[in-house]
Amino acid sequence: MQEARQHALAWIDRQAARISADHQIVWNLCEPAWREYETSRWYAERLAAEGFAVERGTAGMPTAFRARWISPAGPGPILASYAEYDAVPGNAQDCVPFRKTRADLHETAPGFIDPHSALGIGSLYGVLAAKEAIARAGLRAELRLHGEPAENMCGGKPMHAAHGFYDDLDAVIGWRPAALRTLANTCVWDTHCGCYWSRVYTFTCDDPGSWGDVSGDGNAASHPHVRARTPGALDALCLMYTTTKYSKEAMLPHAGSWSVNEAILSNASTTANNQAPRFAQIQYSWRAPDIAMAERILSVLENNARHVAALTHTTVRGDWISRTRPGLPNHALAEIVYANMQAVGAPRWNDGVADFANACLASAGRDAPAEPFAREMSALADPRDAERALRATLPPWQTHYTSDDYVEYTWHAPTVKFLVGRARLADSNPSLEWINVALGGLPEAIDPTIVTAAKVIASTIVELAADPASLKRSREEFNHRTGGGIGGASWIAPLMDTGGPSPASFAWPDYARAGERKGWIVPVTAGACD
Structure with missing residues (x-):
């Protein structure tokens, strides 16, 4: 040997x-x-x-x-x-x-x-x-x-x-x-x-028209620029973000080196017009020393997502990215x-x-x-x-x-x-x-x-x-x-x-490739991929 x-x-x-x-x-x-x-x-x-x-x-x-x-x-x-x-x-x-x-x-x-x-x-x-x-x-x-x-x-x-x-x-x-x-x-x-769990929540507005016409004047409400718009997926994402920030303090005692982080994934479902954004995604990743603590964080996130979806006229789906033992x-x-x-x-x-x-x-x-x-x-x-x-x-x-x-x-x-x-x-x-x-x-x-x-x-x-x-x-x-x-x-x-x-x-950070050229696909300044 x-x-x-x-x-x-x-x-x-x-x-x-x-x-x-x-x-x-x-x-x-x-x-x-x-x-x-x-x-x-x-x-x-x-x-x-x-x-x-x-x-x-x-x-x-x-x-x-x-x-x-x-x-x-x-x-x-x-x-x-x-x-x-x-x-x-x-x-x-x-x-x-x-x-x-x-x-x-x-x-x-x-x-x-x-x-x-x-x-x-x-x-x-x-x-x-x-x-x-x-x-x-x-x-x-x-x-x-x-x-x-x-x-x-x-x-x-x-x-x-x-x-x-x-x-x-x-x-x-x-x-x-x-x-x-x-x-x-x-x-x-x-x-x-310990445990690292990560989940992407996708909020989808499948039927924005069912939000309803509450203008009282059908002629006025017929123009899309003045129609009451459903909150939609972007509002759901923002509300999920803030709701989880508020509830984070109450998830677990402040011990055990646990943490929760989030990232908003790229959303190309709409521009800034009067159309309700159809989908939006946010990723949550959390670390905890044991499964019981990880499950507790999950339960708060799931509860937040359900309530947010109901408030914003959307549906929500959760998909696992990681779940370690x-x-x-x-x-x-x-x-x-x-x-x-x-x-x-x-x-x-x-x-x-x-x-x-x-x-x-x-x-x-x-x-x-x-x-x-x-x-x-x-x-x-x-x-x-x-x-x-x-x-x-x-x-x-x-x-x-x-x-x-x-x-x-x-x-x-x-x-x-x-x-x-x-x-x-x-x-x-x-x-x-x-x-x-x-x-x-x-x-x-x-x-x-x-x-x-x-x-x-x-x-x-x-x-x-x-x-x-x-x-x-x-x-x-x-x-x-x-x-x-x-x-x-x-x-x-x-x-x-x-x-x-x-x-x-999912829509993770990526490179944009053109021939032998490689540029970051989500630039923060104009011309970053030129």
């Missing part, structure tokens, strides 16, 4: 230049959630060229995929990782030490804040390195890499889970670039992510991964990266510290110590924190989530977030994070393929926590419905 692991690590080192170049490709594509067309195609073509069988458009999602490779020695345990690749609108910062939107992009176009560009490339090369080592060592295994769209809406994985794509997995190794100082270069231990720990697998993290070590950055960050700070009118990055980003943290540090900020009853849709894997197979430090400012002021975006595109800053993650993934996959006892311990813990595995007494089934419209079908 040790020889196979070393082969995987050496292979990654030899690929360093290509890893960096591939990350730049994805970072520059910067496509938003559900619209990662070019990025998902790039991954699919790359995996096919590496000998994987690739299914595209999985679970009804155009930008999702599943890639599978079986060892020449024959089938074995099914070991999986995943790539995420969606960018976030409003973060199109260029890789320069001052505020500047990327060339040919609008200032509200997407960029990588997490950065998912690094996450996907790290997973890709971890799986490819494991493939090389497993084939060379004659081990038996099946490797999978899932392409997961729209993680920033927690969208892809709940759909894959509901369609059964995870049911035959033996282990899942997930990661992300660290966002919290308390969770860097470590594994999540007990306090996994709270994450399930697996200590056995976390211990295996952290041991491999210790062998690989935390990432390190050269002095030029700090110089770049300090130049950014200077351009923002800030003093340059001797060390701009949090020290935790380049130091290992035992998962138990990281857990204690995280829990120091949480009430004792709260078992889950924040949101991420990797939790869907945890209910179908032993799953680990590890976090790798990145060159991220110690100063967490939101006005400086553009600097972290710029650092995510700087090869000297982000490549060490990607390489570290790839090595941990490859090492872990090789170990699980070579050591059935490791898999057995992880599976036994999974079965214990679920009360018997999938379908067990304590198991939670997928919460998404496979019969509704695909979450990808």
Whole structure:
């Protein structure tokens, strides 16, 4: 096993230049959630060229995929990782030490804040390195890499889970670039992510004429400019927005790190004339540490929507975008991964990266510290110590924190989530977030994070393929926590419905393409897409 692991690590080192170049490709594509067309195609073509069988458009999602490779020695345990690749609108910062939107992009176009560009490339090369080592060592295994769209809406994985794509997995190794100082270069231990639920409410005015003629003078009311107009869908949307703002304070006690956010989706059903808007859509997304709290928020939203529809002469329909389950720990697998993290070590950055960050700070009118990055980003943290540090900020009853849709894997197979430090400012002021975006595109800053993650993934996959006892311990813990595995007494089934419209079908932020030109489709200033 040790020889196979070393082969995987050496292979990654030899690929360093290509890893960096591939990350730049994805970072520059910067496509938003559900619209990662070019990025998902790039991954699919790359995996096919590496000998994987690739299914595209999985679970009804155009930008999702599943890639599978079986060892020449024959089938074995099914070991999986995943790539995420969606960018976030409003973060199109260029890789320069001052505020500047990327060339040919609008200032509200997407960029990588997490950065998912690094996450996907790290997973890709971890799986490819494991493939090389497993084939060379004659081990038996099946490797999978899932392409997961729209993680920033927690969208892809709940759909894959509901369609059964995870049911035959033996282990899942997930990661992300660290966002919290308390969770860097470590594994999540007990306090996994909680629930993220998202729903689009569509208000429709199907029969505006039935609102009625109350003018008393049929001749006067016959002209559309003076006719009493039904409130319609736009009024419904506005009333839903304000009603929910008023009722938000009464949804739950102010504890447990829950939140509710909204977005108004584009509405091209009418212009500003005397015709009632026929439809309007608003998306609500909420985070809560457990299902009971998420259900309470849902009940308030549903009640608001029903009453608003009645007041505005509309009908309302709700469609799920995401509905995640709270994450399930697996200590056995976390211990295996952290041991491999210790062998690989935390990432390190050269002095030029700090110089770049300090130049950014200077351009923002800030003093340059001797060390701009949090020290935790380049130091290992035992998962138990990281857990204690995280829990120091949480009430004792709260078992889950924040949101991420990797939790869907945890209910179908032993799953680990590890976090790798990145060159991220110690100063967490939101006005400086553009600097972290710029650092995510700087090869000297982000490549060490990607390489570290790839090595941990490859090492872990090789170990699980070579050591059935490791898999057995992880599976036994999974079965214990679920009360018997999938379908067990304590198991939670997928919460998404496979019969509704695909979450990808709504009017999400997108690019307008004309030949090789690409412009943001919802400009805020004239000529933004010229």
